[in-house]
Amino acid sequence: MSGMEEGTFTALRSQLQEAAATFADGPDALEGILLGIVDDVDRAVREPLEIFPVCHHSPASAIAMARRLREKQPKVVYLELCEDMAPLLSELRNCRLPVAVQAFATDVEGFPAEWSPLSVVAPITEASAEYQAIAYALDTPGVELVLVDRSSDHVFQWDARRTESAEQTDPDAPTAEEEAALHGDAIGVEIGDLRPRFAELEEHLLRHGRVRHWSEWWHQYVELPLGDSDHDTYRQVMLLIGSLFRRLAPGDPQRVRVDEDRERHMWTRMRRHLAAGGIDPADCLYVCGAFHAASRVAEFGVHGADTFEISPPTGTRWQHGLIPSSHAAIEAQFGLAAGSVSIAATVWAKNVRRTGVRPFRLEGQAGGKKRSTAKKAVAVAASQSVAPAADKLSGFLQRPPVLDRLDEAELLGWSVDIVRAARRNGYLASTADAIAVFQTSILLAGMRDRAKPTPYDFQDAAVTCIEKDTVPGRRDVRRLVEIMMGGDRIGQVGYDALPPLARDVHDRLTPLNQKLQQRGVQRALLDIAGRPELGACSDVLWMLRYLMPQGAARPIMGERRLGERPIQESWDLALGTHQRALIELGYEGVSVEQVLEQRLRRRAYGPQATAAVVLETVEDATLYLRSRRLADELGTRALEVLAGERSVDGAPEVLRRVRRLLAYYRTSEPVLPPWIESFVKTGYAHYCTLLPTAFADEDATVRQVGAMLGFLLSMESLALSLGCDRTQLELAVTQSHPEEPSKTALLWAAQVQLGRLSREDLRTRCDELLGNPLVLPAYPRYLSGFVHALEPVPGLVDFVVEAVSNAFGRLPDPVLLPWLPTLITTLRSGGADLAPLLIREAGRIFPGRLAALDEWVPPWRDRPSAPSARPAAGIGARRGVALLAAHPATCDAVGTLLGCDGAWQTGSAGPEGTALLARYPETAAALEVLLASA
Structure with missing residues (x-):
């Protein structure tokens, strides 16, 4: 080490030592922190393997990364990203950013079952340093990209939930807003999570910086000053911030252990890779978050200790894929202010135009021009020596803030655009409001010691001048400003990057002639009678409706019932909006039929499965898969579950579904399946046994007991034909009190x-x-x-x-x-x-008319009395003969119903009929009533 390198930060150390002695009663505590920060920076700067500290989704980091890659042209890029996500990165060229690389697991082994499903996402935007590194490495010949962070499996192995009790409240639990985001409840992993973990420090910075939230503080005091800085200044400042936040972080043992284990893991991986390939560290670049760049673990550096043992992965089977992401999802998952990622994207585009830096972009990237980045990446010879880094921190920290000149044209454009957007959304905004927004933005910036209004100042001014007291439409002014600054840009995963199941779904729905990858709702009309090939599309849509979230595939017209075939259907489809859910289906199987069968089995054989639930899976297997094999298997499972139940809670649902399945099999099958015959037989004996207890049980409702009786009485004929004994039911009713x-x-x-x-x-x-x-x-x-x-x-x-x-x-x-x-x-x-x-x-x-109600007599009050003597029977017989002669067709119908054969005898029917009716007076009375009602 040369003397110049050893004395790089000597002047800065002296200044900080004097400041510590001046502002503190003694030089011990404060001096230790300040000089320790300088030591961290010095250690990272002198490391032979160049460390490039970044902050997530920071335009300044992205610009500095693009500039440094063109200057240094490293042959190996080490990136702080889960090492098992490397195979997916090449698929980014088939997507429209932002997207997220995801690791997903449903069948967990080695983790608590309640954690399932496990999900880890790493969002990537174009205005991020990691994307610049990925694009450079993938499109530059001879460059190797190595991911060195812990694997997705280790993310959960080291998860803090292992040491927390179930009764404790997780402060990092996802809120309702996060649950609604595209990332759901997945754990977010990305490089450059740079934020104070010391709450009092963040509050102090926000109060003295006169800002509302951390994103605004970072934009004002770090992003803008570093936007035009040189490489050494950028790197030293980022290392300084990372070391400061690290040393002032609260001493949470669990979190500190996870951070240090990540750093040990990354340096161990890099040293092994360097040794295996005989690579010169000078030809490499290590891209990591500034928080981890200022590490003090013993394994730090290419000459660090090799004492860290990487634990083996569990038996969990991980699936990997790309899912769509959005600015709002990133903000919600990582606790950023709403609109901050959109503002960062706007600042990135502005910095690219102002600095003239040519950013890297994957060849064929969706939304951009195809070009050969590899041929244009060479700007400076890689063999050029790099001068030792000088002390840039002293000058940066002592330099007064740069007074950026007010860009009146830009601010005027913003003011006019927000008024135009407000008018379209129902606000009574005018030119005077545009002038007020312009002047208020300048006033707020002056009150906050800023020479130039930031987008956050402009947003506050617009809310103050336009919104007033009410919001006439769906969007408030703050949301309108976010849209105007770039909006919630939502990514899309291209067809070639989709898993096989998702591609198969798109292929099978091709006859619909719909742009299914577009976001929003599309109406699809299926004339299945006229175009029979659309029947296959209908089958896919019904399975998607069962498997995907509500709204992905919603039937408007048409329904699927047992034994019925569709003729016409109408659907509202939003597969592009729910692309993440469709991709995650691909982690479970290679076709929707396979995934549906797995889910039905999982539900039927689950620990909470009841007979009603298993019967529902039988019905679903018949409806959506038309699989007799699976239906028989699940039906046998329903029989097993019913035999083990000791409650009658599911009796109404069991009765409803068994009736429906019986009706279906009786009309579509020559004989009943053996399992349903056994189910009826077992159910008859089962409910006869439980009936007396259910009548006396206070917890059993009358609806449940009625369903049990409905099963016993409606299934009685089938049960008796299968060998059941009616005495069981009679004894059960007798024993019920x-x-x-x-x-x-x-x-x-x-x-x-x-x-x-x-x-x-x-x-x-x-x-x-x-x-x-x-x-x-x-x-x-x-x-x-x-x-x-x-x-x-x-x-x-x-x-x-x-x-x-x-x-x-x-x-x-x-x-x-x-x-x-x-x-x-x-x-x-x-x-x-x-x-x-x-x-x-x-x-x-x-009666059907109100006027007839006064003279109406209920039929139960006008019942004919039973015949009590032979003369009455004779009168009834004569009336019956007359009625029989007057209505011969009715007499023939009644005779056929009773099983009587024969023909009318003319001439002698009267007396013989009279004698016959006289011998059977009850029949005569019944016929009289029947014919009178006819």
Whole structure:
């Protein structure tokens, strides 16, 4: 080491030592911090492997990086990025930035199951130093790009959540805004996370800098001064800031350990790569965040200690891909101010024009011109020696702030543009407002000791002068300024960079003739009857609707039901907007059918699966995959789950889905599948066993018990044909002794269906309830039970209408009026499918016109009395003969129904028919009633 290099920062050390003695009572504490910062800078500057410190999405870092790459032309670029993401970087040329490199895992091994799915993203924008390094390395022949940061697996291995208890609140938990961002709840990893971790320090900087947030402070006091600085000044200042924030960071042991382990990992990887290839460190460039550049670990440098052991990865299988990103997603994930990344992009474009630096851009990058960057990258001979770095910090720190001249044309343009945008969004803005915004921007900048208004000053001035008290449209003025400065630019992953599943989806939807990669909603019309090839598109869309978030594929017209074939459909498609979700499907399989089958199996065999849930997967497998094999497998699983259940919570859903599947198989299959026969047989015995307990259980609702009876009574004929014993059901009903009124009414209905209770007896019991003043307040609950009894015994619908009508006629208002809301809510929540039965029956019984209501007599009050003597039977017989002769077709229909054969005998039918009807008076009375109603 030469004497000039050893004394590079001697003058700066002396000045800081004097300052420490002046401003502190003793030179110990403050001197240690200040001189330690200088030592960190000196150590990094003297390192043989050049360290290039950067800040994420900083235009100054990007300009300095482009300039340095053209000057130095390194043969190896070491980049602080997850080492397992390297194969994806070449696909960036097929995308429109910003995008994010993602590592994704659903099947975790070695991590807690509740962490799944694991996701790590590294967003990349064009105005970032990392993109400049990537573009240079990939498009320059003979240059190697090496990612040296920890792998995605190690990100979670070193995660702080391992040492935190489940009861503690994670302060870094994603907020609702972050959840809505394109990155979701993924962990963000990018180089240059440069921000004070000492809250009091950040508050001090913001207060004395007269700014509102950290992004504005960085823009004013670092970004602008370093925009035109030379390489040495830029590097030393960034190292100084990184060392300052590092030394003043709170001593969180977990976070410090993770930071130092990352630095040990990177230097270990670089030393191994240098040794393996025999590479000269002078031909390399190490691009890392300024926070990690000022490292003090023993492994620092090419001559550091080789004491760090990199732990092996877990058994987790990681998938890698590119997902779309946006300025808003980056800001939300990394805690930046809204609009700061858009402003950075605007500053980047302005710096490129002002400095004349030619940035690097991947050849064929979407949105740019194709060119050979490799041939234009050579600006200075790589063999030129680089002079030792001089002390640039002393001059930079002592230099007064540069008073940048006000660019009136730019500020006037901003003022006019914001007024124009405000008018389009409903604000009553005028030319006077443009003048006010212009002058207020200058005033605010002067109050904040700035010679030139920044975009943040202009934003505050626009809000003050235009927004007033109300926001007439969807966007406020602050959002309009962000849009005007560049807006929330959203990236897009090109077709060639998509995983196989996503490309397959686009290929299969080609007949729709839609631009599916564009953002926004597009309407697709499918005339499947006229174009049968669109049926395959319909299948894909229904599977995407099942797998992707709501809104990605939304049916407007058409539905998919068991046993039905679509004729026409209409869809709203937003696959471009939900491109990230489609890409993540590609991590789970190579086709949507494979992913759907995996998810159905995962749901059916999950620890929380119930019989109703497994039956739903059977139905979905039949609807979307039309797979009899998978449906049979899942149906067998449903049988196993049902046999192990000890509650009746899912009985209504089980009944609904079994009925639907039975109806489908009976119409589409020659015989029922074996699993559904076993399911009905097992379910019959299962619910017979649970029925007495459910009637007595207070937690079991009347709807659940009614569903159990519905299963037993509606499936009875099939169950008996499969070998079940009806005695099981009769014993279960006999052993049931409910105390709750609604369940009691439900039990009575079941007894009527089984023949243990006649309708007359049931009607008598209801009349006794209405006549008992002590039971009268509970009568509405009996009616609720009768309503739910329509599920197992739909034939009681006329009796339920009668019971409800009698209640309305006889219940006193203090009992009836409070019960009406309960009846309505009961029908709406638990009996929505039962209400049509009551309405249809009431419409048949009650008169259709209001005038006929006064003379109307309910049919249950005008029932014909049963015949009690032979003369009455004779009268009925004569009337029956006359009616039979008058309606021969009706007589033939009734005879066929009863299984009678024969022909009419002319002349002798009268007496013989009279004798026949006289012998069977009950039949005569029944025929009389039937014919009278006809």
